[in-house]
Amino acid sequence: MLLAIDFALIIEKLILIVVVVSASLVIAMYTTFAERKVAAILQDRRGPNRAGPFGLLQPLADGLKLFFKEEIIPNFSSKFLFILGPALAMLTAVMTSAVVPWGDKVQLFDREINLQIADINIGILYVFGVVSMGVYGIMIGSWASNNKFSLLGGLRAASQIISYELAMGISLIALLMVTGTLSLKEMVVQQQAGHWNIIYQPLGFLIFLICAFAECNRTPFDLPEAENELIGGYHTEYSSMKLGFYLFSEYINMFISSVIMATLFFGGYDMPFVNEANFTPNIAAIIGVAALMTKVILFIFLFMWVRWTIPRFRYDQLMHLGWRILIPLALFNMLVTGAAVLYFNR
Amino acid sequence: MSNHIHLPEGSIEKQTTTLNLGPTHPATHGVFQNILELDGERVMEAVSTVGYIHRAFEKIAERRPLYQITPLTDRLNYCSSPINNMGWHLTCEKLLGVKTPKRVDYLRIIIMELARISDHLICNSIVGVDSGAYSGFLYLMQFRELIYEIYEEVCGSRLTTNIGRIGGFERNFTNTAFEKLEKFLDPKHGYPAQLKEFENLFTRNRIFMERTIGCGPISAERAMNYGFTGPNLRAAGVDYDVRVHTPYSSYEDFDFTIPVGNTGDCYDRFLVRNEEMWQSLSIINQAYKKVQEFKGAEAEVYHADAPAYYLPEKKDVYTKMEALIYHFKIVMGETDIPAGEVYNSVEGANGELGYYLISDGGRTPYRLHFRRPCFIYYQAYPELIKGGMLSDAVITMSSLNLIAGELDA
Numbered sequence: 001m002l003l004a005i006d007f008a009l010i011i012e013k014l015i016l017i018v019v020v021v022s023a024s025l026v027i028a029m030y031t032t033f034a035e036r037k038v039a040a041i042l043q044d045r046r047g048p049n050r051a052g053p054f055g056l057l058q059p060l061a062d063g064l065k066l067f068f069k070e071e072i073i074p075n076f077s078s079k080f081l082f083i084l085g086p087a088l089a090m091l092t093a094v095m096t097s098a099v100v101p102w103g104d105k106v107q108l109f110d111r112e113i114n115l116q117i118a119d120i121n122i123g124i125l126y127v128f129g130v131v132s133m134g135v136y137g138i139m140i141g142s143w144a145s146n147n148k149f150s151l152l153g154g155l156r157a158a159s160q161i162i163s164y165e166l167a168m169g170i171s172l173i174a175l176l177m178v179t180g181t182l183s184l185k186e187m188v189v190q191q192q193a194g195h196w197n198i199i200y201q202p203l204g205f206l207i208f209l210i211c212a213f214a215e216c217n218r219t220p221f222d223l224p225e226a227e228n229e230l231i232g233g234y235h236t237e238y239s240s241m242k243l244g245f246y247l248f249s250e251y252i253n254m255f256i257s258s259v260i261m262a263t264l265f266f267g268g269y270d271m272p273f274v275n276e277a278n279f280t281p282n283i284a285a286i287i288g289v290a291a292l293m294t295k296v297i298l299f300i301f302l303f304m305w306v307r308w309t310i311p312r313f314r315y316d317q318l319m320h321l322g323w324r325i326l327i328p329l330a331l332f333n334m335l336v337t338g339a340a341v342l343y344f345n346r
Numbered sequence: 347m348s349n350h351i352h353l354p355e356g357s358i359e360k361q362t363t364t365l366n367l368g369p370t371h372p373a374t375h376g377v378f379q380n381i382l383e384l385d386g387e388r389v390m391e392a393v394s395t396v397g398y399i400h401r402a403f404e405k406i407a408e409r410r411p412l413y414q415i416t417p418l419t420d421r422l423n424y425c426s427s428p429i430n431n432m433g434w435h436l437t438c439e440k441l442l443g444v445k446t447p448k449r450v451d452y453l454r455i456i457i458m459e460l461a462r463i464s465d466h467l468i469c470n471s472i473v474g475v476d477s478g479a480y481s482g483f484l485y486l487m488q489f490r491e492l493i494y495e496i497y498e499e500v501c502g503s504r505l506t507t508n509i510g511r512i513g514g515f516e517r518n519f520t521n522t523a524f525e526k527l528e529k530f531l532d533p534k535h536g537y538p539a540q541l542k543e544f545e546n547l548f549t550r551n552r553i554f555m556e557r558t559i560g561c562g563p564i565s566a567e568r569a570m571n572y573g574f575t576g577p578n579l580r581a582a583g584v585d586y587d588v589r590v591h592t593p594y595s596s597y598e599d600f601d602f603t604i605p606v607g608n609t610g611d612c613y614d615r616f617l618v619r620n621e622e623m624w625q626s627l628s629i630i631n632q633a634y635k636k637v638q639e640f641k642g643a644e645a646e647v648y649h650a651d652a653p654a655y656y657l658p659e660k661k662d663v664y665t666k667m668e669a670l671i672y673h674f675k676i677v678m679g680e681t682d683i684p685a686g687e688v689y690n691s692v693e694g695a696n697g698e699l700g701y702y703l704i705s706d707g708g709r710t711p712y713r714l715h716f717r718r719p720c721f722i723y724y725q726a727y728p729e730l731i732k733g734g735m736l737s738d739a740v741i742t743m744s745s746l747n748l749i750a751g752e753l754d755a
Contacts, residue, residue, distance in 0.1 A: 043484040148365050152387065152736070219478055220553055228373040228476045229740050311553050312478030314737045315387050 008111065016117050020097050028251040029059040031300055035251075038304040066244035074237050078144040085141020086238065086245035092134040093249035096256045099123040101185045103269045103288040107281050115285060116185060123184035124172065127260060128165070131215060134253065135161045138224065141246070142234035153233030156315060157224035160214055163322040164221075168211035170330035171204040174337040175264060188268035193275075198265045203333045205265045207326055212257040214322070217250060219307040223315060258299035259292070266295050362390055365736075369398050373476055373740040376750030380727070380739070387736045392728035396721070400754040407714040411679030412438050412655070413512060415714070420506035422718060423752040426465035426695040428457045428497065428509045433692035436594055437701040438512045441688045444652045449640050450514040451596035452633045453648065456527070457500065457509060458595070458692075459626040459633070463537070464493045465695030466577070466619040466626075469747040473616055474548055476744045477557045482547050489537045492530045499523040513656040514649025524634075531631060541623060549617070558612035562730040562742030569610060572726045575719055576697025578746055581618045582610030588693035595692075599636070600629050612745040654681055679709055696720055696747055720752040 033048070033055070040047025048055035073079055103115035120126060135158055142154025178200050179187050191197060198205050214221040225233030232238075235246045262268060269288030279287065313321065367373075367380040374380075377398035383391035403418045410418075419430035432454050439446065446454075467490060471483035494504040499522050501509040510516065530536050548554050564574070569582040579586055587604045589597045605621035607614030640647070649656050653672050662669035675681050685707035691700035697719030706712040723746045730746075731739040 039481075043481045044488065045484065148363060222478065226478065226737070228478070229737050231372055308479075308481050309547070310479055310551060311474065311557060313553060314557055314735055316735065317556055 012111065012113055013117060016113070016115075017098075020100075020102070020117060021094055024094065024097050024252055024255060025248075027255050028248055029063070031251045031255060032062065032247075033059045034300065035304055035307075038301065039308050042305070042308045063244065066241050069240040071240040071242070072237075074146060076146045077237065078146075081140050081144035082237075083242070085137050085144055086235075086242040086249075087137075088140060089134060089137025089249040090245045090252075092130050092137060093252040093256065095130045096127055096253075097259070099126050099184055100256075100259050100263060101188050101268055102292060103285045105281055106285040115289065119183060119185045122182045124176075124182050124187075124264075127184075128169065128172075131253075132161075132165060134215075134249075137246075137249070138234045141238070145234075145237035147237050149230045149232070150234050150236045153224045153226075153230045153236070156230075157217065157234060160217075160221060160223060160318060160322075163319060164211040164214035164326070167207055167322060167326035167330045168215070170327065170334055171201075171207040171211070172264075174204045174330070174334045175201050175208075177334075177337050177341050184263055184268075188263060188270065191267040192270050193272075196265065196267045196270070196272075201265065201333075201337070203329065204337070205261075207330050207333065208261065208265070210326060212261060213303070213306070214318075216253045216257055216303070218254065218303055220310050220312045221318060222307075222312055223318060226312060254300060254303055255296065258296040258303070261299055262292055262295035268292055367736075367739065369395075374743065375472065376748070376753075378724075378743070378748065378750060378753070382731075382736070382739070384736065389731050389734055389736065389739055392731050392739070394724060394727050396724060397754055399750050403755045404714055404716065408710055408712070411676075411681065411709055412683060412711070413676065414679065415711075416510075417506065417508050419716075420508055421751050422716060422755060423465065423694060423696055423699070423720070423749050424505060425468050425749060426461035427505065427507045428461040429465075429692060429694050430699060431507060431509050432458050432595070433690070433694065433699050434701060435510055435512050436692060437688060437690040437703055438655070439650075439652075440690050441686050441703060441705060442512070442652065442655060442684065444513050444650050444655070446514060446595075446650045447647045448596060449637060449644065449647045450649060452599075452637045453515060453519060454510065454595050455597065455600070455633045456630055456637070457497070459630045460493050460496060460530075462626045462695045463623050464490045465747070466623050467541075469744070470548075470616055470619050471544070472744045473558070473612065473741060474554070476740050477554060479547070479551075479554070482544050485540055485544055485547075489530065489540055492526065492537070496523055496526045496530065499526060511649065511656055513652040516657075518646060518648040527630075527634060531627065531634070538624075538627060541620070541627075545620060549620070555613060557737075557741060558616060558745070560609070561612040561734065561738045562745065563609050563611035564726060564730055565610060568726070568729075573722045574697065574726070575722075576694065577618045577622060578610075578615060578697065578719075578723055580604060581607035581614040583608045588691055588698050592691070594690070600632050602629050612741055615745045682707060682709055683711070691717065694719060696749070696752065697722075716755050718752045718755055720746075720748050721755075724748055724753055 036058070037047040048058040051057040051061045073082055098117045099120060101116040101119070105112050105114055138157040139154045142150040142157070145151075175197060176182065178197060179190055181187060181190070187197070217224050225235065227233070230236070235243055238246060269292040271287055271291035274287065363384045365382045365384050367382050369377045369379040379395040379398065381393045381395070382389050401421070403421070407415045407418060416431050416434055419434045420427040422430050467486040471486045474480070474482040497507050497509060498504050499520055501507050501516065531538070533539065564582055566582040566584050569579050570584065574582065575586060583606055585604045585606050588594070590604060602625045605618050605625065607618050653668070655676065657676050658669035658672055663673045683705045685705050687704045689700060689702045691698045693699075698717065699719060700717030702715040702717065703711050704713040727743065727746065727748070730742050734742070
């Protein structure tokens with residue numbers, strides 16, 4: 001029934017989409033800043049401190065610089081695909097945020113607003129689908145550049161992401177056995193009051209975490225853009241904001257995968273040792289969003305800490321780890337979980 | 347497995363790709379070109395090119411008086427130019443028959459070992475950078491800064507030092523120089539503590555070990571055949587060190603060991619260089635102690651008595667006849683060099699750095715040849731990377747410590 005559409009709902013969702021997308025963009029912007037600051041702290045440096053107080057305007061300056069850079073499209077590239085690549089990478093990175101439950105309900109203008117753009121019952125499958133699309137951005141961009149270093153980077157990215165998605169998927173199956181639902185919202189509701197999934201799925205979380213590093217192309221899995229080997233990897237030929245899109249989408253991916261990990265294994269917006277029922281719904285929602293963000297920031301810090309501490313794998317070692325260690329481990333985890341679920345439910 | 351699969355001629359699986367690694371690739375740290383034949387990521391064939399920054403130093407040297415050749419040696423291995431300078435001074439002294447006082451020898455050893463540390467720390471931390479771990483690089487780099495400050499205090503410049511003169515140093519070490527040395531050697535806050543931290547980051551790091559063990563190996567025999575020297579030969583298991591086998595500059599007065607590896611791969615080279623840094627630190631400590639034992643007038647000795655080659659003090663130039671004459675002759679390059687032929691080598695940070703000098707009695711060398719260890723390592727490079735992955739090739743290059751300035755004199 002087209003006419004029965006609740007216009008207020010559409011407006012509400014539109015506002016929510018704008019808020020979530022711009023929030024994830026701003027967070028990604030400041031993640032680049034955090035990356036530089038964290039790297040500086042780990043390396044006994046000061047980091048950017050010229051633009052604004054404590055260098056807080058640095059991401060803006062970086063973005064502005066990228067916008068004003070000359071746009072170079074190589075002569076021998078496929079121009080349409082060359083432009084499509086970064087656009088696709090950015091699009092898929094932003095799309096993932098649609099199903100994340102950012103917090104509980106808030107009361108505004110006599111409406112109960114759900115802090116989630118779309119509570120679809122296959123939320124986690126949606127996330128996986130969109131994330132898998134992300135590799136197309138890298139592959140198309142690298143292939144269209146018509147550069148051997150880019151192509152090598154693209155090949156590495158494709159095989160890496162496909163390999164690690166398998167282990168990630170299998171580790172998730174074990175989690176789904178425990179939760180019995182595919183909806184992210186329901187998973188979070190189940191985990192309220194400290195019953196976090198990490199308690200039931202420690203091995204699964206570990207596998208998921210490693211795969212998340214690989215999916216985000218972060219050290220030790222940053223082979224697609226290993227600048228010491230492949231110059232810039234898949235974005236060697238890119239300049240201006242198209243390069244910015246690639247770099248930016250990586251940070252958004254990092255943010256989103258931190259959110260997903262917090263949601264799946266660490267109770268999402270659940271704050272431990274605090275009974276949300278004691279507060280008014282709005283305050284509780286704010287506490288929830290803050291709790292989620294704290295977890296996310298800790299994960300992002302972990303990403304950075306690892307990046308600035310350890311070296312990267314070689315291509316064959318990466319494949320070895322993915323296929324011969326992580327996938328068997330994930331299968332084992334799935335078996336054990338299945339047996340446990342069967343035993344305790346009986 | 348692959349033996350059982352017979353691919354038809356010209357099929358796409360049989361095709362390889364040609365990849366130009368360099369001359370301006372970020373991992374080459376200088377101007378190196380390698381033309382690789384890649385099967386996927388595996389290096390099937392490699393051809394390396396030399397000569398991108400050839401500056402004809404040996405030819406230029408034939409037109410210069412001895413003391414003007416020192417700045418040319420700066421630009422060989424620019425990560426440890428003091429060793430090159432000292433090696434050149436020692437060669438000249440050998441030809442001229444100048445005997446340097448003990449204090450000068452010890453001061454030279456302090457400077458040379460500092461240079462060895464500054465070279466090894468760059469090489470090892472760059473191996474880290476090329477394997478993807480950046481932080482260790484900056485940890486050690488802070489201390490190269492301290493080393494450069496010591497150079498600055500002694501000779502006034504940092505990278506291309508032109509340090510010392512034929513017969514000794516241009517001036518005595520100041521107290522500030524010794525203070526900075528003490529700060530560098532301080533076991534709690536100085537370089538030893540930082541090196542320990544660096545080792546903690548890398549030596550037993552599982553990923554680093556997997557990346558470097560078995561990567562770019564060379565057997566002792568092959569290494570000897572190529573003419574390897576220095577840490578790269580010692581990593582292959584041969585304990586050859588010029589400092590011990592033909593001691594120069596009073597190295598025989600010091601107590602130190604030569605670390606050796608056994609497989610000659612990147613990991614062994616890394617460990618050998620790390621251990622050499624510890625040995626250098628111990629040598630510097632010993633030399634500093636010996637220098638402090640000189641008291642009174644002895645503590646003022648900083649050059650040999652070689653008036654025909656060592657520039658006289660300015661106040662003497664203004665007041666004494668001989669000093670004025672020598673000053674003029676040295677500055678104008680009008681001092682004749684005795685005819686002769688010498689080969690002298692020092693243990694450079696990279697290996698045996700040799701100077702082969704022939705003089706026909708003129709004012710400039712008749713012929714001068716630099717034995718540059720990097721040039722020799724680079725000949726073996728294609729052999730070392732064949733059969734490995736592209737990433738191995740990059741790590742092997744930084745672990746051999748190939749420096750373009752030394753490769754192309």
